[in-house]
Amino acid sequence: MSAHAIIGRMANPKRPRDGNQLAKSIVDLSTGEAEEENPDEGKDPSAVALGRKGGLKGGKARADRLTPEKRKEIAKKAAKARWHKDEE
DSSP states (O other): OOHHHHHHHHHOTTSOSSHHHHHHHHHHHHHTSSOOOOTTTTSOHHHHHHHHHHHHHHHHHHHHHSOHHHHHHHHHHHHHHHHHHHHO
């Protein structure tokens, strides 16, 4: 499963997978018969902001701590995994 498919699914968790049902839900949204749900509704705004803050700095902070050798090792492992997947 690609990362794009996973991200797309996370962005719209309540959308139906069936094409006919999806079409109906899109029409309902566009005509105002239904409203799109807000995923952050009912959550503590300060907790949401804190989680987002950590998520935004996490990857860069990890990359800054890695040595060039370790980054190279991770990149080689990722490339090998990508190429191995294509061979199957």
